Amino acid sequence: MSNPYAKLPAWAEYGLIPLVNLVVAFLVAGLVVLLVGENPLNAAYHMINGAFGRGEYIGFTLYYATTFIFTGLSVAVAFHAGLFNIGSEGQAYIGGIGVALACLWLDKTMPWFVVFPLAIVGSAAFGALWAFLPGWLQAKRGSHVVITTIMFNFIASSLMVYLLTRVLKPLGSMAPQTRTFEAGGQLPKLDWLLSVFGLEVGNAPFNVSFLLALLAAFGVWVLIWRTKLGYEMRTMGFSPSAARYAGMKEARITVIVMMISGGLAGLMALNPIMGEQFRMQLDFVQGAGFVGIAVALMGRSHPAGIIPAAILFGMLYQGGAEIAFEMPSISRDMIVIIQGLVILFAGALENMFRPAIGRGFATFGRRFPVAAERGA
Amino acid sequence: MSDIAIELRGIDKSFGLVHANKNINLTVRKGTIHGIIGENGAGKSTLMSILYGFYQADSGDILVGGNRVTIKDPNAAISSGIGMVHQHFMLVENFTVLENVMLGAEDSQILNTSISKARVELKRLEKEYALEVNPDALIEELPVGLQQRVEILKALYRKADILILDEPTGVLTPPEADHLFRILGQLKDQGKTIIFITHKLREIMAITDEVSVMRRGEMVATRKTKDTSVEELAELMVGRRVLLRVDKGEANPGAVKLAVENLTVRDSRGVTMVDNVSFTLRAGEIVGIAGVAGNGQSELLEAISGIRRAVSGTVLLNGKPIDVTGHADPGDLRNRGLAHVPEDRHHVGLVLKFDEAENGILGYHNDKRYLNGVFLDTKAIQADAEEKIRKYDIRPPNPRLKTANFSGGNQQKIVLAREMERGPDVLIIGQPTRGVDVGAIEFIHKRIIEMRDQGKAVLLVSVELDEIRALSDRIIVMFAGRVVGEREPDATEGELGLLMAGVEGRKEAAE
Ligand SMILES: Nc1ncnc2c1ncn2[C@@H]1O[C@H](COP(=O)(O)OP(=O)(O)OP(=O)(O)O)[C@@H](O)[C@H]1O
Ligand SMILES: [Mg+2]
Numbered sequence: 001m002s003n004p005y006a007k008l009p010a011w012a013e014y015g016l017i018p019l020v021n022l023v024v025a026f027l028v029a030g031l032v033v034l035l036v037g038e039n040p041l042n043a044a045y046h047m048i049n050g051a052f053g054r055g056e057y058i059g060f061t062l063y064y065a066t067t068f069i070f071t072g073l074s075v076a077v078a079f080h081a082g083l084f085n086i087g088s089e090g091q092a093y094i095g096g097i098g099v100a101l102a103c104l105w106l107d108k109t110m111p112w113f114v115v116f117p118l119a120i121v122g123s124a125a126f127g128a129l130w131a132f133l134p135g136w137l138q139a140k141r142g143s144h145v146v147i148t149t150i151m152f153n154f155i156a157s158s159l160m161v162y163l164l165t166r167v168l169k170p171l172g173s174m175a176p177q178t179r180t181f182e183a184g185g186q187l188p189k190l191d192w193l194l195s196v197f198g199l200e201v202g203n204a205p206f207n208v209s210f211l212l213a214l215l216a217a218f219g220v221w222v223l224i225w226r227t228k229l230g231y232e233m234r235t236m237g238f239s240p241s242a243a244r245y246a247g248m249k250e251a252r253i254t255v256i257v258m259m260i261s262g263g264l265a266g267l268m269a270l271n272p273i274m275g276e277q278f279r280m281q282l283d284f285v286q287g288a289g290f291v292g293i294a295v296a297l298m299g300r301s302h303p304a305g306i307i308p309a310a311i312l313f314g315m316l317y318q319g320g321a322e323i324a325f326e327m328p329s330i331s332r333d334m335i336v337i338i339q340g341l342v343i344l345f346a347g348a349l350e351n352m353f354r355p356a357i358g359r360g361f362a363t364f365g366r367r368f369p370v371a372a373e374r375g376a
Numbered sequence: 377m378s379d380i381a382i383e384l385r386g387i388d389k390s391f392g393l394v395h396a397n398k399n400i401n402l403t404v405r406k407g408t409i410h411g412i413i414g415e416n417g418a419g420k421s422t423l424m425s426i427l428y429g430f431y432q433a434d435s436g437d438i439l440v441g442g443n444r445v446t447i448k449d450p451n452a453a454i455s456s457g458i459g460m461v462h463q464h465f466m467l468v469e470n471f472t473v474l475e476n477v478m479l480g481a482e483d484s485q486i487l488n489t490s491i492s493k494a495r496v497e498l499k500r501l502e503k504e505y506a507l508e509v510n511p512d513a514l515i516e517e518l519p520v521g522l523q524q525r526v527e528i529l530k531a532l533y534r535k536a537d538i539l540i541l542d543e544p545t546g547v548l549t550p551p552e553a554d555h556l557f558r559i560l561g562q563l564k565d566q567g568k569t570i571i572f573i574t575h576k577l578r579e580i581m582a583i584t585d586e587v588s589v590m591r592r593g594e595m596v597a598t599r600k601t602k603d604t605s606v607e608e609l610a611e612l613m614v615g616r617r618v619l620l621r622v623d624k625g626e627a628n629p630g631a632v633k634l635a636v637e638n639l640t641v642r643d644s645r646g647v648t649m650v651d652n653v654s655f656t657l658r659a660g661e662i663v664g665i666a667g668v669a670g671n672g673q674s675e676l677l678e679a680i681s682g683i684r685r686a687v688s689g690t691v692l693l694n695g696k697p698i699d700v701t702g703h704a705d706p707g708d709l710r711n712r713g714l715a716h717v718p719e720d721r722h723h724v725g726l727v728l729k730f731d732e733a734e735n736g737i738l739g740y741h742n743d744k745r746y747l748n749g750v751f752l753d754t755k756a757i758q759a760d761a762e763e764k765i766r767k768y769d770i771r772p773p774n775p776r777l778k779t780a781n782f783s784g785g786n787q788q789k790i791v792l793a794r795e796m797e798r799g800p801d802v803l804i805i806g807q808p809t810r811g812v813d814v815g816a817i818e819f820i821h822k823r824i825i826e827m828r829d830q831g832k833a834v835l836l837v838s839v840e841l842d843e844i845r846a847l848s849d850r851i852i853v854m855f856a857g858r859v860v861g862e863r864e865p866d867a868t869e870g871e872l873g874l875l876m877a878g879v880e881g882r883k884e885a886a887e
Contacts, residue, residue, distance in 0.1 A: 222751075226751055226752055226754070227750050227751050227752060228741055228742070228747060228750055228751070228752060229750065230752075231734070231737075231741055231752060232741070234727075234730070235727055235730075235738065238727045238728075238729045238730070239723060239724075239727050239728075241720075241723050241724050242723065242724055242725070242726065242727045242738065244683055244706070245681075245683055245706060245716070245718060245724045245725065245738075245739065246706065246707070246738045246739040246741065247682070247705055247706035247707025247708070247709075247710065247739060248707075359432075359448075
């Protein structure tokens with residue numbers, strides 16, 4: 001009775017509502033395109049074609065999606081424990097150090113499958129380390145993680161500028177980046193995976209870290225719903241007073257969860273560093289940590305929702321680049337607007353159409369499920 | 377036709393597989409107080425939610441004053457003259473009374489004129505119905521009884537002629553409840569119609585004109601109150617004869633299980649809530665703590681169970697100290713044989729978003745039997761839940777159902793099953809039957825006495841004096857954080873009442 005919305009069947013809850021939200025977001029985005037004097041249908045065509053039109057495009061879309069799966073999972077894990085980790089950005093950035101160190105150390109002597117596990121451990125460890133401090137401050141001193149993680153993003157950024165201009169930069173180079181890794185620091189592409197579908201990956205940097213991302217998604221599902229820690233996290237997220245009653249150690253859980261969250265963010269660094277550029281560059285995260293917040297919101301913090309949401313954002317990135325390229329009057333900033341609209345409708349206004357859809361179900365409900373859909 | 381306020385015809389409502397209302401017919405006469413009773417989960421709140429527009433009926437008609445109406449949301453209900461006082465108040469805590477009353481009913485965009493008009497209207501309503509409350513007080517500073525009064529004022533301000541109250545007395549102390557009944561009487565005299573849901577048959581007998589009984593989604597009977605009796609109503613509700621009296625033999629108190637000495641507890645604002653309290657609890661006895669709500673009982677239970685840190689004092693569990701002034705660990709206390717049924721099942725005892733099975737292990741989630749290493753043993757958890765559901769007759773018997781969707785009484789059974797099934801040495805239990813139907817009360821009381829007869833020590837806190845008197849072997853009365861007296865269970869209600877009001881206590885303390 002506390003919930004004024006009628007309960008909807010699962011397929012409507014997890015399928016219909018996100019879909020309606022998305023369609024509305026795109027309709028509004030279409031209006032914006034119309035406003036700058038371009039044809040929205042044209043834009044939509046370029047978006048879809050740019051994201052999925054060719055094997056190579058799909059490769060790019062999935063490359064971006066890989067990054068977003070990691071950061072989305074990072075945000076989601078913290079969210080389940082009632083913690084809002086806005087620091088995935090900085091944690092991913094620092095995670096890069098772990099990747100770079102493993103590669104710089106062994107890329108000349110070892111094959112990628114030796115370097116990769118080390119880089120995984122390194123990136124997760126550095127990311128976790130960067131999240132440890134905000135977690136610890138929250139647990140022991142009550143400093144809110146929202147504030148501290150934002151601050152740690154700035155600190156991370158300054159630290160990386162220092163490292164990449166003074167410490168990790170090869171002598172005599174002008175660019176703020178590490179040297180380019182040899183074969184051992186380069187992840188193989190997943191061309192075989194695409195070729196199963198008769199597609200060619202071309203130049204797209206779609207690489208094995210995608211498989212790691214899927215594995216991480218499964219791991220997060222196990223963690224949240226199948227382990228004792230996950231149970232404690234969810235209790236804390238839903239009701240801190242119940243967690244206290246149950247004797248759960250809030251401080252300990254906070255620190256652990258933040259470290260897991262930071263570790264997942266750190267893994268993101270593998271994808272651009274070992275999978276695309278084969279070196280660590282300044283600002284390689286490029287806002288993926290913040291996109292992770294949107295992805296987690298849209299995916300309702302569930303791995304099965306995060307993967308499609310990450311692919312959607314991958315599509316917006318890749319297809320958006322295509323629009324900007326094909327339609328000169330639409331700049332990259334427009335793409336950011338479209339992404340913003342998706343976040344707005346799928347996240348912030350998530351419940352906007354729920355009452356209408358609920359009424360549709362109440363009226364036509366069990367007899368005419370199709371009518372209910374139209375009623376929305 | 378004109379003397380009928382509300383008529384429901386063939387109301388039907390299902391939630392998935394749960395058929396909450398089955399072809400309900402109900403006629404409520406104008407200017408009467410109409411009681412609705414029924415077991416937990418019988419469908420009372422659902423029916424009222426339909427009348428108030430929270431839910432839509434799957435089929436059936438609603439007639440208000442003889443006219444068919446569709447009530448698609450609470451606004452529509454309000455414009456049909458129906459107001460509702462929710463069990464969980466819907467007030468803005470940091471708004472004043474006046475602001476809350478106006479909220480959503482402002483009649484112009486310019487607040488100032490609205491405010492002064494509302495103030496005048498509020499004054500008039502207060503006078504007319506003797507509903508005094510300071511319009512400028514902040515809600516969070518008001519006791520629950522007054523908050524409820526604000527809810528009533530809110531409904532009257534919106535010109536409600538028909539007032540629905542869903543378990544209004546669940547949160548009230550006996551004097552507050554008496555006051556509410558006087559107000560309801562007055563409203564009735566003014567021609568308002570009142571629908572009143574409660575689990576307390578005594579209240580039904582005291583104030584209603586007619587009473588309707590629901591059982592498992594059906595409306596099974598409507599009686600004139602003066603032609604029925606508590607026994608008949610209880611039987612109609614449950615479908616069998618109910619033992620309204622508690623049967624219990626002599627207590628055989630054994631060793632001291634819990635010893636509280638000079639315990640002092642402050643709340644988060646630094647106000648002393650428990651003031652130098654000492655008592656002992658023995659194996660095989662039930663000690664009841666009586667007192668008007670808010671006199672420190674809650675804080676006492678919280679301190680003993682390790683949820684709230686005490687300022688000073690000692691507590692011994694089975695002869696060994698509990699670190700009440702430091703880091704007492706509720707998990708550790710559970711292992712040492714202390715079980716706790718908290719007063720607030722919605723925020724403390726349960727996680728409403730968990731399913732039933734998940735709540736079944738809350739606090740016991742470190743137990744090996746539910747774990748495979750770091751993983752949850754979902755099969756074991758499920759099996760455990762199913763067993764408790766059977767043993768405690770929790771309805772609907774579905775361990776995967778979200779706890780929020782169980783009715784109040786069944787939620788309480790979920791907590792009780794979890795805490796009692798461990799066979800703890802000491803059971804601390806707050807408000808065991810708040811919002812629970814007579815059938816379930818009988819069951820819960822039986823279980824509590826069984827625990828005692830098995831040699832467990834039970835500490836019981838309840839605002840229901842009847843319950844305290846029926847179950848306890850000794851009664852401790854708390855007032856303003858202090859123990860003001862200890863009585864035998866045969867002490868009269870009047871005597872306990874005076875103690876609870878702090879009258880006798882002051883004398884005793886002075887002596
Ligand atoms: N939103 C919902 N979703 C699913 N089931 C629900 C929902 N609301 C109520 N129910 C179920 O409908 C039945 C009737 O519940 P309702 O709350 O009306 O009972 P009640 O008579 O008010 O009980 P109580 O005396 O405990 O308050 C119960 O079995 C309950 O579990
Ligand atoms: Mg109810």
